Amino acid sequence: MAKVPSNLKFLESHEWARVEDDGTVTVGISDHAQELLGDIVFVELPEIGKEISQSSDIAIVESVKAASDVYSPLTGEIVEINESLNDNPEIINASPYDDGWFFKIKPQDISEMEKLLDAAAYESSSEG
Amino acid sequence: MKKTYLNEFHSTHDGNLVDFSGWEMPINYGSQINEHNEVRTNVGIFDVSHMAVFDFSGDNQVEFLKKLLPNDVTKILNSKRALYSPLLNENGGILDDLIVYHTGNNHFRIISNCATRQQNNDWFNEKAKQFEVKVNFQENASIIAIQGPNSDEVLSTLYSLDLKNFHIYQDDEVMIARTGYTGEIGFEIISNQKKGLELWNHFISKGVKPIGLAARDTLRLEAGLNLYGSDMTINNHPYESNLGWTIDNSDENRNYIGKNSLAIEAESKKKLIGFYTEERGVLRAGSKVHFAGGEGIVTSGTWSPTFKKNIGFCRVDANYPAQGKALLRDKEINLHFCETNFLKHLK
Numbered sequence: 001m002a003k004v005p006s007n008l009k010f011l012e013s014h015e016w017a018r019v020e021d022d023g024t025v026t027v028g029i030s031d032h033a034q035e036l037l038g039d040i041v042f043v044e045l046p047e048i049g050k051e052i053s054q055s056s057d058i059a060i061v062e063s064v065k066a067a068s069d070v071y072s073p074l075t076g077e078i079v080e081i082n083e084s085l086n087d088n089p090e091i092i093n094a095s096p097y098d099d100g101w102f103f104k105i106k107p108q109d110i111s112e113m114e115k116l117l118d119a120a121a122y123e124s125s126s127e128g
Numbered sequence: 129m130k131k132t133y134l135n136e137f138h139s140t141h142d143g144n145l146v147d148f149s150g151w152e153m154p155i156n157y158g159s160q161i162n163e164h165n166e167v168r169t170n171v172g173i174f175d176v177s178h179m180a181v182f183d184f185s186g187d188n189q190v191e192f193l194k195k196l197l198p199n200d201v202t203k204i205l206n207s208k209r210a211l212y213s214p215l216l217n218e219n220g221g222i223l224d225d226l227i228v229y230h231t232g233n234n235h236f237r238i239i240s241n242c243a244t245r246q247q248n249n250d251w252f253n254e255k256a257k258q259f260e261v262k263v264n265f266q267e268n269a270s271i272i273a274i275q276g277p278n279s280d281e282v283l284s285t286l287y288s289l290d291l292k293n294f295h296i297y298q299d300d301e302v303m304i305a306r307t308g309y310t311g312e313i314g315f316e317i318i319s320n321q322k323k324g325l326e327l328w329n330h331f332i333s334k335g336v337k338p339i340g341l342a343a344r345d346t347l348r349l350e351a352g353l354n355l356y357g358s359d360m361t362i363n364n365h366p367y368e369s370n371l372g373w374t375i376d377n378s379d380e381n382r383n384y385i386g387k388n389s390l391a392i393e394a395e396s397k398k399k400l401i402g403f404y405t406e407e408r409g410v411l412r413a414g415s416k417v418h419f420a421g422g423e424g425i426v427t428s429g430t431w432s433p434t435f436k437k438n439i440g441f442c443r444v445d446a447n448y449p450a451q452g453k454a455l456l457r458d459k460e461i462n463l464h465f466c467e468t469n470f471l472k473h474l475k
Contacts, residue, residue, distance in 0.1 A: 038342065039161040041431040042408050044457075060457065062410055064160055064346065064431050067457075093159075 004030065005097055009073065009113055010122035011055065016097065017073035017116060020104070025074055025113075028101040029061060029092065032126045037063040040089045045081040045103060052076065052105070054112050059102055061092065070102060074112045080104040132177040133270065133321040134328060141338060149243035151178040153341055160342035164433040167310055167347055171276030172339035173331050180245040181269040181318060182238040182252060186261035189236050193228060196255055198366065198384050200376035204230040208296040210307050213374050214366050215240070215248070216386030220393055221362040222369060224248055225354065227307055231298055239271065239318070241356050255385070270324025274331065275314030275339075275347075283315055285334055286327070302327075309344060311351025311471045346430050349439060352402065352469030358413060359400060359427040359441050365389070367396035368443060370468055399446050400427065402468040404439045407461040411454055417442050417463060419452035426454075435474045 008016040014033035018026045034040065044060040052058045052072045059070035081103045085091060092100035107113075117125060129152045139145060143154035154175070156163060166172045184192070193201040199213035208230055215224045224247075226240035240248050245265075252263045274282055280291050287304065289297050297304040301323045308314040317327060332338065345355070352370075354360055360369040367375075367390070375390060403426075405411065415426040424444030432439045444452075444465070452463045466473045 038156060039159055041410070044408070062431075064410075064433075065342065067410065067412075090161075 004119040004123045006119045008097070008119060009116035010119070011071055011073050011116060012122070012125050013071050014126065015071055015073050017113065019110070019113065023106070023110075024079055024104045025076070025107050025110075026101050026104050027073055028096060029070060030122070030126070031096045034093050034096045034100075037061065037068060038065045039063055040092045043085045043089050043092070043102070045083075045085065046078045048078055048081060050078045052078065054115070061089075072105065073116055074105050074107045075109060076105040076107040078103050079106045130178070132175055133325065134175040134177065137328065138175070138338070143338070143340065148178065148341060151242060153178060154338070155342045156340035157338055160340060160346065161433045163337065163339045163343035164346050166337050167276045167312060167339055167343065168434055169277065171274060171278040171282050171314075171336055172343075173328065173336045174273040174275065174339050174344060175328070176271045176273050176316075177269065177324070178242040179271055180240045180242065180248060181266040181271065182240070182248070183264040183266060184236050184256070184261050185264060186256075186259065188259040189261055190234050192256055192259035192261045193236060194382055195259070195384055196252070197228065198376065198386060198390070199374045200379060200382065201228060201230065201236070202379065203376070204228075205234070208232050208298070210295060210305050214360075214369075214371055215251070216366070216384075216390070217362065218386060218389065220365040220386040220389035222356070222360045222364055222366065222371075223251065223362060225356050225360070225371075229296060229303065229305055231296065231303065237303065237318070239316075243357060268321060270317075270319050270321045272317045272324060272328055272331075273308055273314060274317070274336065275308045275310040275312045277312060279312070279314040282331060282334060282336055286330060309351075309353055310347040311353070311469075312347075346433055349428055349430050349441070350432055350434055350470045352467065352471070354400070354441075355428060364443075365393045365396070367393050368398040368400060370400040372396075397446050398424075398443050399448065400441055400443050400468065401448065402439065402466045402470060402473065403442050403452070403463045404432075404435070404437055404466065404470065404474065405461055405463050406437060407456075409456045409461070410438050411440060411456055411461070411463075415454055415456070417444065417452050417454045419444075419449055421445070421447055421449070424448070424452075432470065435470060439470050439474075441468055
């Protein structure tokens with residue numbers, strides 16, 4: 001497994017969150033998650049403008065093997081989605097932490113980030 | 129967990145190992161889609177040594193197999209050939225599916241599924257007694273499958289066989305048969321483990337890629353081939369499993385196991401058919417389908433790497449129309465019904 005980037009925070013359910021310079025938070029799934037799923041063939045992304053609360057399901061990622069819910073690391077509003085995943089979902093397998101991001105949230109309360117796992121804690125939880 | 133003799137190869141070549149009916153087997157070696165495409169466009173090699181090989185000895189093997197199987201081995205007596213058949217109980221329920229190989233001079237070999245190894249061994253032994261046939265379960269056999277449009281070329285690096293009208297080759301070390309589970313041309317090679325390892329390493333050194341069980345599943349689904357335990361079980365008879373063609377009643381005096389029960393089922397009220405959808409998402413086994421005048425249930429479903437859409441099999445009421453619907457994650461989607469061989473239907 002590739003090294004987990006230390007600038008990200010995680011849910012135990014394998015979603016990552018990264019605070020951007022403009023104050024939005026980018027969300028995706030971890031390298032470990034894409035490995036577990038195998039070849040990804042579909043994603044269902046949320047609509048822009050949708051309000052979401054922390055840890056509730058907001059997207060679906062589906063591989064040849066199985067479908068899986070994606071949970072939101074934060075409460076807030078969806079402000080951008082990665083449309084390229086609709087035609088090329090395999091980007092998630094190839095680049096889970098960069099090109100394979102899912103959506104961006106405008107967080108209601110950025111202090112919710114503190115409830116998330118840091119890279120080391122996620123790494124040890126996902127190894128278990 | 130049981131392991132095949134190639135387990136060390138798998139674990140040292142990026143094989144993701146999973147529990148498959150009590151056997152530790154490679155589900156993929158990185159990407160099941162790449163592996164699938166490799167078999168459709170080139171050639172790949174599979175370790176299927178978890179499957180069960182049975183040889184038989186005794187003079188009455190033909191009579192034994194005519195009793196044991198609903199398909200009629202008489203068809204393959206004149207040459208060394210292979211024949212597919214389900215294995216039925218007295219009620220016509222499917223116990224397994226298998227291939228029987230005539231290896232010459234009225235000697236036969238059966239290869240059947242992994243999960244039913246012990247059950248089949250017991251069943252064969254019980255039924256063979258009255259024919260004084262001995263069942264030799266080859267528990268340590270190697271089975272390697274080479275499948276794909278370039279498989280002839282790969283085989284010819286070791287064996288110069290006349291591959292026109294080729295069915296079975298046999299020497300002291302190997303049996304090579306033109307059988308498989310992918311819808312492509314190819315071979316299955318049965319040998320002991322020592323020879324198997326030599327063959328495996330040879331083909332790998334020729335650049336043939338190893339293929340995991342996940343790709344094996346999408347390959348067989350596209351080819352319209354049933355998976356025992358999913359598309360048919362002991363609770364299904366052949367007519368509702370798209371296997372009516374394997375029931376050979378041409379010799380009306382032949383009284384195979386399950387025959388009397390099947391006579392009632394010939395006009396089956398249910399059918400196993402194919403479906404596909406252009407909509408997003410994968411409808412998986414257990415999902416319900418419905419249509420004007422009936423309903424059904426998905427037995428296998430996947431995303432097809434070849435056709436890039438959701439395909440599968442479903443068992444439906446026999447009066448099904450051309451189209452139906454299903455719920456996928458609370459959304460209604462449209463299905464097209466078709467024959468199960470997607471390689472023919474969707475090409």
